[in-house]
Amino acid sequence: MSLKLEIFDPALCCSTGVCGPSVDPELIRIAKDIHTLQKNNIDAVRYNLSQNxxxxxTTEVVSQLLDDEGTDALPATLVNGELKKKGSYPTAAELSEWTGLPIETFVTKPKSFKIDLEIK
Incomplete structure (x- = not known):
């Protein structure tokens, strides 16, 4: 069975949601996670309320959620049409559980770097 993961964002100023003077690191993380899912052949998509x-x-569970709770319920995450999370973005652990991918797939490890200082 193929897996489809959909995230219904609140209204964001642009498709990434990272424009403006301050960037929400959570938006950057979820954008990276969606990209990771797609690279692993999982049908993953985000929708932006202000642009689409x-x-x-047309998605009945989301339409009903908005009728019942309003936009405070966003973001909402569906997996194969089933509401899995509302009010915040899924964690690495949740994405791992829902997709079967190892949690390490989603956890960003800081890149190590070497600084070579020569004092004169």
């Missing part, structure tokens, strides 16, 4: 409202209306 149609899926919010």
């Amino acid at each position: 409202a149609e899926p919010y209306v």
